[in-house]
Amino acid sequence: MELLSLTVNSNSLAVLQALEDGLKKADADPSVKAVMICGENGKFSAGADIRGFSSPKRHGGALGPIVSLIESSEKPVVAAIEGVALGGGLEVALGCHYRIAHVKAWMGLPEVTLGLLPGAEGTQRLPRLIGVPTALDMITTGKHIPATEALKLGLVDEIVEENTIEAAIRLANKVIGQPLGPRRLSLKPVPKVPNMEAFLREAAVKVKQQARGCLAPELCLQAVRAATETPFAEGVRRERELFRVLLSSGQAQALQYAFFAERAVHRWATPAGASWSSAAPQPVCKAAVIGLGTMGRGIVTSLVKASIPVVALEQDLEYLNKGRKAVMLLLEREAMKMEGGAQSLDFHNPARLQFTVDFDLLHDVDLVIEAVFENMALKKEIFHKLSKICKPGALLCTNTSALNIDEIASATSRPQQVIGTHFFSPAHVMRLLEIIYGRHTSPTAIATAMQLAKTLKKVGVVVGNCFGFVGNRMMFPYVQQAVFLLEEGSRPEAVDQVLEDFGFKIGPFRMSDLAGLDVGWRSRQGQGLTGPSLPAGTPARQRQGQRYSPLPDLLCEHGRFGQKTAKGWYQYEKAGGRTATPDPWLHSFLSRYRDTHGIKARFIDQEEILERCLFSLINEGFAILAEGIASGPEHLDVIYINGYGWPRHRGGPMFYASTVGLPRVLDKLQKYSEAHPDVPGLRPSAFLKKLVAVGNPPIKEWMSYLSQQSSKL
Numbered sequence: 001m002e003l004l005s006l007t008v009n010s011n012s013l014a015v016l017q018a019l020e021d022g023l024k025k026a027d028a029d030p031s032v033k034a035v036m037i038c039g040e041n042g043k044f045s046a047g048a049d050i051r052g053f054s055s056p057k058r059h060g061g062a063l064g065p066i067v068s069l070i071e072s073s074e075k076p077v078v079a080a081i082e083g084v085a086l087g088g089g090l091e092v093a094l095g096c097h098y099r100i101a102h103v104k105a106w107m108g109l110p111e112v113t114l115g116l117l118p119g120a121e122g123t124q125r126l127p128r129l130i131g132v133p134t135a136l137d138m139i140t141t142g143k144h145i146p147a148t149e150a151l152k153l154g155l156v157d158e159i160v161e162e163n164t165i166e167a168a169i170r171l172a173n174k175v176i177g178q179p180l181g182p183r184r185l186s187l188k189p190v191p192k193v194p195n196m197e198a199f200l201r202e203a204a205v206k207v208k209q210q211a212r213g214c215l216a217p218e219l220c221l222q223a224v225r226a227a228t229e230t231p232f233a234e235g236v237r238r239e240r241e242l243f244r245v246l247l248s249s250g251q252a253q254a255l256q257y258a259f260f261a262e263r264a265v266h267r268w269a270t271p272a273g274a275s276w277s278s279a280a281p282q283p284v285c286k287a288a289v290i291g292l293g294t295m296g297r298g299i300v301t302s303l304v305k306a307s308i309p310v311v312a313l314e315q316d317l318e319y320l321n322k323g324r325k326a327v328m329l330l331l332e333r334e335a336m337k338m339e340g341g342a343q344s345l346d347f348h349n350p351a352r353l354q355f356t357v358d359f360d361l362l363h364d365v366d367l368v369i370e371a372v373f374e375n376m377a378l379k380k381e382i383f384h385k386l387s388k389i390c391k392p393g394a395l396l397c398t399n400t401s402a403l404n405i406d407e408i409a410s411a412t413s414r415p416q417q418v419i420g421t422h423f424f425s426p427a428h429v430m431r432l433l434e435i436i437y438g439r440h441t442s443p444t445a446i447a448t449a450m451q452l453a454k455t456l457k458k459v460g461v462v463v464g465n466c467f468g469f470v471g472n473r474m475m476f477p478y479v480q481q482a483v484f485l486l487e488e489g490s491r492p493e494a495v496d497q498v499l500e501d502f503g504f505k506i507g508p509f510r511m512s513d514l515a516g517l518d519v520g521w522r523s524r525q526g527q528g529l530t531g532p533s534l535p536a537g538t539p540a541r542q543r544q545g546q547r548y549s550p551l552p553d554l555l556c557e558h559g560r561f562g563q564k565t566a567k568g569w570y571q572y573e574k575a576g577g578r579t580a581t582p583d584p585w586l587h588s589f590l591s592r593y594r595d596t597h598g599i600k601a602r603f604i605d606q607e608e609i610l611e612r613c614l615f616s617l618i619n620e621g622f623a624i625l626a627e628g629i630a631s632g633p634e635h636l637d638v639i640y641i642n643g644y645g646w647p648r649h650r651g652g653p654m655f656y657a658s659t660v661g662l663p664r665v666l667d668k669l670q671k672y673s674e675a676h677p678d679v680p681g682l683r684p685s686a687f688l689k690k691l692v693a694v695g696n697p698p699i700k701e702w703m704s705y706l707s708q709q710s711s712k713l
């Protein structure tokens with residue numbers, strides 16, 4: 001026997017044991033001259049079993065000593081990397097003396113995205129191999145890189161287009177007898193960077209800024225710093241120490257929950273019994289987008305990037321030309337980020353992207369996404385037209401953030417093919433796609449929309465039809481509380497600061513200025529909450545017996561729409577400016593408003609701001625679950641992480657509630673509700689009360705406490 005081949009697919013304990021046994025056997029057998037390590041089924045390894053980290057039987061630090069064992073082998077060890085080599089998988093490869101990869105393989109150390117750091121000596125070996133700046137970037141972002149880039153960085157020795165294993169065996173045979181010392185990464189010095197200390201200091205500031213309260217990137221940096229300051233063995237000790245800190249942090253649990261939640265939402269189901277397991281998607285070979293406003297432009301860009309031919313339609317030539325210019329600009333920018341540039345997207349080819357004002361050109365598309373503004377009458381008119389023009393079987397999607405899917409579907413002769421696809425702005429960037437089924441939507445339509453999400457590299461989450469669906473419905477009470485807090489004595493910058501310190505990318509007032517206050521104003525006018533249709537004599541701060549704040553309406557009446565008018569909850573340097581500055585005008589406006597309404601301003605502490613905003617949002621989440629609008633808390637959490645800037649390291653609002661403890665959430669809601677009896681959003685939901693009454697079960701058991709009958713769908 002000249003060569004021993006070992007397979008290492010997932011780093012389960014059994015695989016690790018087999019790896020150790022194999023290596024020891026190879027070392028002891030004089031007929032073995034070299035060792036090749038590969039994966040099974042075309043994949044090297046996706047790293048440690050993530051579920052193992054939360055298992056009570058977890059086996060701490062099991063992989064590092066095996067990587068050392070590989071490296072210290074007296075016989076050359078070659079890694080044959082196919083598919084992926086991630087996390088512990090790449091660390092195993094780093095212990096090998098040579099690495100050879102298939103051209104289509106991907107590599108990375110994504111532990112940071114799970115709230116951890118590479119815990120099998122990867123933070124010490126990678127900087128020695130590819131240098132500190134690149135290693136630090138890979139370790140603190142967790143990004144996956146293609147084999148071609150890995151070759152350029154020196155992470156692999158060779159890439160092949162054909163059989164990786166045969167190529168690895170050839171390489172192993174070639175290097176038999178060559179000295180192994182220079183191939184052992186633990187013996188290499190870390191390549192020098194001019195002024196390493198200044199480099200690391202600057203990197204630490206950047207990492208901290210980007211982490212927004214997430215611990216793992218900072219500790220990753222500390223581990224890499226140890227590689228630059230201490231001998232290998234000391235660095236490994238430091239890596240283990242930091243790994244243990246992260247492993248026991250709540251953040252790692254939240255991030256690992258988020259990892260599995262994003263995969264769980266693929267397995268969608270509706271209360272009527274339709275599900276991913278029995279529904280098959282229809283192919284989408286050609287699509288159309290109606291409306292080239294902000295949303296339509298992003299959606300067209302997304303489709304073109306996913307290589308789906310698109311017909312883009314506007315109401316007249318003026319709007320069409322404006323939309324075309326904007327789409328072309330977006331596509332040029334996207335193409336510049338891609339390897340093949342504009343050619344790879346081929347968007348100047350009319351077979352790939354066609355602009356028109358002629359509805360008849362939609363006769364052969366497989367899917368239409370209507371993205372006109374939020375006006376029910378207009379949407380119904382368009383859907384009526386579509387059901388006459390589009391071929392039978394074409395999926396008719398509406399991009400709406402709140403409107404009733406059933407009412408839109410009622411304008412067509414084929415409601416089973418009508419579905420809501422709620423994109424988030426900018427639609428070519430944001431990962432979330434909320435997919436809303438109506439009363440008549442077919443399982444095939446849902447499966448096709450989910451497949452579309454995957455093709456567009458988005459996370460599709462299937463939800464039921466109600467005002468605001470899941471995301472915006474939970475957002476309403478959150479924003480409402482934020483505004484009530486201003487009435488009672490707080491300021492926009494104070495509220496935003498608390499929520500940004502919690503980890504939100506942007507607080508509710510900065511968000512409102514960015515989105516435009518006029519959007520909500522139009523919607524409230526449509527609902528008769530403000531504007532000319534409001535009955536005379538309606539109290540300023542009450543609607544249907546409930547507390548209402550006219551503050552956002554008053555700002556709109558003053559022409560303060562946010563960034564676009566240079567004034568909103570903040571002031572900006574110019575119309576369209578991005579730098580929010582607290583506005584003295586707004587502060588005195590708030591004082592006058594309180595005086596007018598006889599409100600005595602009080603100091604509101606950070607705890608109250610956080611709890612009233614977050615717990616009212618969470619409370620709505622429990623109501624949504626109880627109504628069967630979403631099939632589990634993970635769905636709500638995935639929506640919030642990917643669409644609303646919720647800090648991923650807090651796992652989403654429902655996971656966060658589970659970490660705070662449901663009894664505490666309930667207690668606080670009860671307290672705030674007693675203080676504000678005219679605010680239904682603070683009244684604890686029946687489902688939350690039930691979960692507390694049954695003893696605060698773990699999040700994965702929540703749905704089992706809902707009886708079938710409680711679902712309204």
Ligand SMILES: CCCCCCCCCCCCC[C@H](O)CC(=O)SCCNC(=O)CCNC(=O)[C@H](O)C(C)(C)COP(=O)(O)OP(=O)(O)OC[C@H]1O[C@@H](n2cnc3c(N)ncnc32)[C@H](O)[C@@H]1OP(=O)(O)O
Pocket residue numbers: 011012013016046047048049050051052053058059060061062063064084086087088089091110111114117118119120122260263264
């Ligand atoms: C080591 C012994 C185990 C005991 C633990 C004790 C720990 C102490 C030892 C410390 C050593 C540290 C070692 C190391 O530094 C730490 C790690 O390696 S952490 C893991 C790092 N790896 C990753 O983050 C990869 C995660 N996976 C992915 O990115 C993707 O899944 C993929 C591999 C790129 C494939 O993508 P897709 O083709 O799109 O497929 P899916 O994503 O849908 O996945 C399919 C299916 O597989 C499940 N899965 C994937 N990877 C893992 C994994 N590493 N552990 C567990 N499960 C995994 C995924 O959840 C899907 O299943 P589903 O959820 O749908 O049922």
